[in-house]
Amino acid sequence: MDAEPQTSGAPKRGGWVTFPFLIATMAGLTIAAGGWNSNLIVYLIQEFNIKSIDAAQIANIINGCMTLFPILGAILADSYFGSFIVVSISSLVSLVGILMLTLTSTLDLLKPTPCENGASPCLGPSKAQIGILYTSLALSSLGVAGTRFTLATMGADQFDNPKHQGVFFNWHFFTMYAATLVSMVGIVYIQDHVSWGLGFGLSCAANLIGLAAFVLGRRYYQLLKPRGSPxxxxxxxxxxxxxxxxxxxxxxxxxxxxxxxxxxxxxxxxxxxxxxxxxxxxxxxxxxxxxxxxxxxxxxxxxxxxxxxxxKTLIKISPIWSTGILLHTPIATQMSLIVLQALAMDRHLGPRFQISAGTMMVFVMISTATSLALIDRFLLPTFHKLTRTSPTPLKRIGIGHVLTISSMALSALVESKRLTTARTHNLTGNSIVPMSVFWMVPQLVVVGVGEAFMFPGQVMFYYQEFPGSIKSTAAAMVAMFIGIAFYLGTAVVDFIRKTTGWLPDGINEGRMDNVYWVLTILGLVNFCYYLVCSWMYKYQNVENKEVISSNHS
Structure with a gap:
């Protein structure tokens, strides 16, 4: 793409002067997105009287949208409108969506009567209330479309030096992780222990700050013209x-x-x-x-x-790409079910402090971040010293398969113990079982380690093997099958609900452990399919593969 022409006498655009504006934008918009999405299941159950499994299904669909929409945003930015317009409009759309969501939590007219009100029956939301809720969620999800990939690409466009681009990416993803932790821990805690209105209001404020920071940096950005879709x-x-x-x-x-x-x-x-x-x-x-x-x-x-x-290259890669869908389907399903489990377990850390159910995925993030550092600084160099080779991207993805399957089996065993404890104490519905929520930490740690192997392996593989004309879409291809996995996970849960009694509204009366065993078997079958696909696949760019492997030595 060609850079936007500059007027004579104007300072050169791009470079590190844009860094604080782009990083502030990323931080604000990520906090905003995490603030309304991390605790969504709990909000739907407690404030809108939506049944637990239905709330998990809605969250799955929203997560699928938040994963797929950024792909559309990246294509629109790269091919038609440019990054600045797409990020600006998307940020404004998300601001409107989160503002509407804030109103649903503060105005009694926009939400159903609480179930705790004595003699009044537990009524669900009206059509108008659910319509406003869904509209706010749709707008908030659409708002993510212009930030996830487009901001990272736009930031890299500000630098001509590949080393500087690498530094920017490191800070970009560090900011994304840090901001997500702030929202998952801080804002979710405020939602659970202070008020939903304040929690969503802080998300709205973070979105506004991110949008303002982005627009203020307009005069410094190097804006590239759209080059058409590959x-x-x-x-x-x-x-x-x-x-x-x-x-x-x-x-x-x-x-x-x-x-x-x-x-x-x-x-x-x-x-x-x-x-x-x-x-x-x-x-x-x-x-x-x-x-x-x-x-x-x-x-x-x-x-x-x-x-x-x-x-032809894309067609050859497509079988391996398809295995990514079933690899991430169990993880997508686990993300929603684990919140329901946490709500029915002892979440106390000490006599007074109680962990929010929506923050349980923090353990996955911590595990992934720690594992990435250990893999890059210790495991890969040690592997290279012992074997004089480095693991190929397909081998790293394969390790991710094994760890994900192990996590599902662990999840089944922990849920089986939780159900046994519930029945021992004659607990029904969604009553809190006298069993610490920290029993679920090992399975989350394992899935986090699996993500540390498979995510870099997948991006590396697609970036290495994709034709030069579409290499920039490598990360988007990973996001695409994750988005599809959320929808497939929703379909799997819906099928299990209709054909079995494993997922009633009161999970203490169900058999969620069997659901995890089904996901374990699904993962095993998919892993066998992956082994066949990877065995038959021949690397298209052998030279690139060797270069990438040597870089980790």
Whole structure:
């Protein structure tokens, strides 16, 4: 992309002068998002009288949206509108959404009557109340679309030096983790022990501060012009191949459209590969496809061989990509169920302090952050010294599979003990079981260690193997199957509710341990599928793989 033109005499844009504005924006918007989302299940149960499993399902759908929407935001920023406009509008949308959510917690008119009011029946929200609630959640989720990926990309665009870009990314992700911890611990505590209105109000204030910091830095940013979506070229391959499906393929290299440079000159002559031969039709030159200067006349009728090979590469990667969906489905399901378990367990830390159920995922974050440091500074160097090699991205992902499966099995065992304790004390519904919530910490630590292996492995693998034209979407591809996993987890829970009695509204009367065993089996089956896919896969960029491996030595 080209940089936005600067007026004469204006100071050079970009560089470290933009750093405080972008980091303040990231901190404010992350605190805002975590402040309303981390404790959402508890809010729906306690303030809107929504049944526990239904609240978990709603949270799963919201988390899926918050994971998928940023992909759309990144595409819009990169292809059409630019980062500044997308971040600004998204931040404003999220501000409106969180403000509406704050109003639902402070105005009695916008929420149902509390169930504790003596003789009055426990009524759920009206259609108008649920409509306003869903609208606020939708706007708040949409607001995340312009920040998750777009802010990171925009920050990297401010620096020409790759080393400076790396430093920015380190601070960017550190800020994201730190801000998330602030919201999960601080704001959630205020929501549980002071008031929901104050908690959501602080999220709203953080969003406003983030938006203000971002807009104030406008004069210093180096803004790059949108360069068009790389996925358009891949779509052209499918269209062109279908249109020319009846044309006979040629064995001559010169009959295919090669990669073109300026003035229509050919950069390199390539031979079409035999795999997925049908797609080679897209690069086959037919009368009228080319201009007299050698450029393409009809883009949706003719593509270069490079575009064809790029699409073939994505098709080859897709089986491994699909395993990521079922890898993250158990984790997505666990994230919601664990809040319900925590609500029905002893959360006291000392005689007075009580941990909020919505903060239990903090243990996953702490485990992931600690494990990342240990893996990078100790495990990988030790592995390299002993074997003279470094684990490939696929091996790191495989370790993540094993640890995730182990976490689900641990979750099943802990829940089985919780249910046994509940029945020993004749506790029904969602009554608090005399069993410490810290029994669930080991399973969260294990899943955190698994994430420390698989997340870097996945991003590394897709960045390494993706065609050059779409390398910037590597992180987005990981986010995409995580988002799909949230929706699939919702479908799995819904199916189990309809076909079994394992997930009643009162979890003390159900068999949530069986749900975790199902997730364990699902993970095992998916791991076997992953082993087959990874065994059959051949690295496309062997040189890059070796470079990446050597960097960890």
């Amino acid at each position: 996925f358009t070229g891949l779509a052209c391959v499918l269209v062109a191949a279908f249109r020319k499906r009846k044309v006979l393929l040629s064995l001559k290299i010169e009959d295919y459209c090669q990669e073109l440079g300026t003035g229509g000159t050919k950069l390199v002559n390539k031979t079409p590969t035999s795999g997925f031969k049908f797609l080679n039709h897209a690069a086959l030159v037919t009368p009228g496809d080319m201009n007299t200067n050698g450029s393409i006349n009809k883009p949706w009728n003719l593509c270069t061989l490079q575009q064809v090979e790029d699409l």
